[in-house]
Amino acid sequence: MGVTVPVLTYHSMRAGHDAYxxxxxxxxxxxxxxxxxxxxxxxxLETLVEHLLLGRLHECTGSVCLSFDDGPDLDWRDIxxxxxxxxxxxxxxxxxxxxxxxxxxVHATAFVIxxxxxxxxxxxxxxxxxxxxxxxxxxxxxxxxxxIGNHSWDHNHATLTHFTPGCGEPGSFxxxxxxxxxxxxxxxxxxxxxxxxxxxxxxxxxxxxxxYSEYLIHEYLPHHQHEHRQIAGFTTAGEPVHAHANxxxxxxxxxxxxxxxxxxxxxxxxxxx
Amino acid sequence: xxxxxxxxxxxxxxxxxxxxxICADGAPVSxxxxxxxxxxxxxxxxxxxxxxxxxQVFPHASQPCGFSILIPLTPLVATCGQLCVRxxxxxxxxxxxxxxxxxxxxxxxERHHISRIQVRRRLRxxxxxxxxxxxxxxxxxxxxxxxxxxxxxxxPDYNGDLPATYRRLHETYLGHPDIHGTLYLPGFRExxxxxxxxxxxxxxxxxxxxDPASPAYGGRLIPPDTCxxxxxxxxALNLLEVHTDFYWKNFVFRPDGSxxxxxxxxxxxxxxxxxxLAYLYCLMFNHPEWQNTLLGMARSRGIIQxxxxxxxxxxxxxxxxxxxxxxxxxxxxxxxxxxxxxxxREFQRLWKKGC
Numbered sequence: 001m002g003v004t005v006p007v008l009t010y011h012s013m014r015a016g017h018d019a020y021x022x023x024x025x026x027x028x029x030x031x032x033x034x035x036x037x038x039x040x041x042x043x044x045l046e047t048l049v050e051h052l053l054l055g056r057l058h059e060c061t062g063s064v065c066l067s068f069d070d071g072p073d074l075d076w077r078d079i080x081x082x083x084x085x086x087x088x089x090x091x092x093x094x095x096x097x098x099x100x101x102x103x104x105x106v107h108a109t110a111f112v113i114x115x116x117x118x119x120x121x122x123x124x125x126x127x128x129x130x131x132x133x134x135x136x137x138x139x140x141x142x143x144x145x146x147x148i149g150n151h152s153w154d155h156n157h158a159t160l161t162h163f164t165p166g167c168g169e170p171g172s173f174x175x176x177x178x179x180x181x182x183x184x185x186x187x188x189x190x191x192x193x194x195x196x197x198x199x200x201x202x203x204x205x206x207x208x209x210x211x212y213s214e215y216l217i218h219e220y221l222p223h224h225q226h227e228h229r230q231i232a233g234f235t236t237a238g239e240p241v242h243a244h245a246n247x248x249x250x251x252x253x254x255x256x257x258x259x260x261x262x263x264x265x266x267x268x269x270x271x272x273x
Numbered sequence: 274x275x276x277x278x279x280x281x282x283x284x285x286x287x288x289x290x291x292x293x294x295i296c297a298d299g300a301p302v303s304x305x306x307x308x309x310x311x312x313x314x315x316x317x318x319x320x321x322x323x324x325x326x327x328x329q330v331f332p333h334a335s336q337p338c339g340f341s342i343l344i345p346l347t348p349l350v351a352t353c354g355q356l357c358v359r360x361x362x363x364x365x366x367x368x369x370x371x372x373x374x375x376x377x378x379x380x381x382x383e384r385h386h387i388s389r390i391q392v393r394r395r396l397r398x399x400x401x402x403x404x405x406x407x408x409x410x411x412x413x414x415x416x417x418x419x420x421x422x423x424x425x426x427x428x429p430d431y432n433g434d435l436p437a438t439y440r441r442l443h444e445t446y447l448g449h450p451d452i453h454g455t456l457y458l459p460g461f462r463e464x465x466x467x468x469x470x471x472x473x474x475x476x477x478x479x480x481x482x483x484d485p486a487s488p489a490y491g492g493r494l495i496p497p498d499t500c501x502x503x504x505x506x507x508x509a510l511n512l513l514e515v516h517t518d519f520y521w522k523n524f525v526f527r528p529d530g531s532x533x534x535x536x537x538x539x540x541x542x543x544x545x546x547x548x549x550l551a552y553l554y555c556l557m558f559n560h561p562e563w564q565n566t567l568l569g570m571a572r573s574r575g576i577i578q579x580x581x582x583x584x585x586x587x588x589x590x591x592x593x594x595x596x597x598x599x600x601x602x603x604x605x606x607x608x609x610x611x612x613x614x615x616x617x618r619e620f621q622r623l624w625k626k627g628c
Contacts, residue, residue, distance in 0.1 A: 053351040055285065200310075203352070225354030226310070 003058045004240035005048055006268055007065040007252040009206075012074035013127065014256060015087045021260040025074075025088055028066075028255075032097040032106075034262050038269055040064045045109040045204055046147060048241065049232040049250070057243045064269060066094075067234070067252065069151060069206060071112025071119075072127065076137040076146070082128070091146060110141065111151035111206035111234075114189035117162070118154030125159035138196050148197055149204040150230060153189040156208060177213035182220040187228040194229075203231045206252075210236030217248040240271070276302075276371045278358060287317065288350060290358060291341045293324045294371060298364035299333035305360050307344050308370075309353035317343040546576045551585035555593055558606040565626045579624060587614035 008031070010024040020027050035042065043063040051060050068075045068090055077089045090108065098106040113119055116135065123133040138148050154160055158171030167185065168175010176185050186205060193202035205221075205228075212235065221233060237251035238258045245251070259265040276294030294302045301321065307314045324339035342358065344350060358371040550571050557563045571577040590611040597603040613619045 050348040050352060054346060054348065229310075229354065231352040 002243050003061050004242045004271065005043070005057065005060050005063050005065065006240040007045065007048070007067060007234065007250070008265075009067050009069055009236065009252045009254045010090065011069050011255070012090045013070060013072050015074060015079075015081065016084045020262070021256065024255050025090065025093060028090060028093050029088075029097075030262050031255075031265055032093070034266060035064055035269070036097075036101050036103070038266070040269060042066060042103070042105045042107055044107045044147060045149070045234075046231075049204065049247065052241065052243070052245065052250075053231070053247060055243070057241075066108040067149070067206065068108060068110045070155070071110055071133070071135075071148075071151060072123075073132045073134055073137060075110045075112075076141050079132060082130075091141065091144075094146075107145060107147070109147040109149045109204060111149040111204070112138065112193065113151050113153070113155050113208075114192040115154040118157070118160060121160050121162075122155070122157055126157075135196055138193070142197050142201060147204070148193055148202060149206055150186065150189050150193060150202050151206050152185045152208050153192075154185070156185070171209075173208045173211040174213055177215040179220065179224075182216055182224075183227070186216075186220070186230065187224075190228055190230060200229055203229065204234065205230045205232070206234040207236075210252075210254075212249060217246065221248045240268075276358075276360070276369070278371050281356070283346070286346050287343055288346055288356075289341060289343050290356065291339070292358065292371060293327045293339045294358070294360050294369075295327070295334045295338045296362045296364045300335050300364060301338050302340075302360040303363050305340055305342060305358055307342055308357050308359055309350050310355060312349065314344050314347070314350060317345060319343075546571070547578055547581040548585045548589075550577055551582055551589045554586060555589045555607060555610055558603075558610065568624070568626065583614050583617075583620050586620075587611060590614060 010028050012024055014022065014024040017023055018026050020030060039062065041063040043060060043065050045065045045067060048057075048060060048063070048065050051057050073079060074087060074089055076091045078092060079087050079089070081087050090110075094106050094108060098104070112135070113122065113133075114135075119133040119135070123129055123131060127133065142148055152173070156167050156170055156173055156176065160170065167181045168177065173185075176182055190202045190205075194200065207216075212233065217233065221228065221230065225231075231247070232250055233248045234250050234252050236254045236257070237249070238253055239251040240253075241250050253259065253268055259268055276292060278290055278292040280289075280291040282289040282291070290307065294305070296302055305319055307316055320341045321337040322339045322341065323336040324334075327338055328334050328336065340358075350356070360369050360371070361367075362369055550567065553567060554564055557567065568577075590607045593607040594604055594611055597607065613623045
């Protein structure tokens, strides 16, 4: 298969118990140490995509990419959990690791849900309703090197109270299969994120639930790029990115699904998974 | 400002764009540059060469009107949504843009080539010209959409239950001098359905639904003085083997009584004039003299073929028959046409009327 690059995904909402398999903050802390021990470079996702599109993926040999999904405040700031105590933000975990190891290449992309109303609802239905799903940290995160990516307008999440007509069955992204639905979920989200961050800052897309429709990857994304401005889309297919991968469905590994221990991750990083 | 990017060749470290462009007065374009998503790309070289095929279509074109531009394959170029060639038209004193059909990354997946274009011929000085793609061997119609000083139109009868959408689209696009290209309407579920924005057309459009109870229905649809226009158009379309969405929703009745055809969509499969003429024939059901005029004009120009027309007439009348099943009077008219198209002897009588 030639050169492959694994992209790792964490959900900072998975916090609470300290066990590796149940807490993505703990997992990220240990995984960074493993990546360091294995001598792997941490590459920005955007750089990986550029190398892929330029046909130079071989220059990414020995690299790994990091991403966070959904975009709760836990991606950026520490949060005192009423039950489990202080939860370190993912960004702080990265900073501490970089400082300890003197590495300059520590980087991650946070794929955020753009719609303010959707985030407010999901904050109540998926977390504790304490206002942990804001967008005021995006500009600061961007300035300090974390990339902000597109995780759709409202995730078409099953717990939303107002469903968008034409977006198919809630709880799945497979139903986003028309121009209007794609325009709303992808282009509108990119516009919103860019208004917070600046022109053309949001260039990467991660599909909610890792799901996508044929229309989305074969019609909308390739043929309306001047509208949505995204350059690649990421799934959760549990494979590394290889040189012939379709830019609109690049695979990622998800912590808790594809690996549950440092040993399992080591197998993935060493290409033995 | 005619021109086209014929070919994009992606190499390991470079991209070569090949095409042609001429100014409005036929002179070669003075300066050419490349933009990726609106940002200038520094070219490595730009070569000019003669294009005899373009000269055949545009005899006034000075040579050399062909170009070949080499640009570096940078991350910006590799990830951009659209490359375009920007030129300066000395005659009109303005810039113009030739756009690629696909981003470089897409191009590379298709063996580095988008369609190579063969220009067929220009049509009646109306700015239309036909081209076919060698790869697909399909013919298309193209028209320069960028025309400063003109107003542009969208199809205003789309989905009449969304007045707010219309208002927003009209406010946004109508009267804007620089709008061009293809507009994708929000809410439209069909795949890749776009409307080419060409020019503003003053006029009235018949109601959306094919409701025979509508007062606009029937006699007003194709009055005799517009027959000529429709025939001309049908002939032209047939000549170029192109298709447009040829039905009454896309006829704009101008105040002077002429008919403008809107909603031109390139890249559609071709249909022949027999189908279009059969459709019009059915709609003229309450005006036999118009039907005969239509048939006569079509026959005299040789754009109609007897057996194909009969088959199309049979299919179209059946469609209207089904559609108007709840309106016995109207259905009866279509049943009559259907009978004529189904019976060879009856059809011969109909056919001879057009002589």
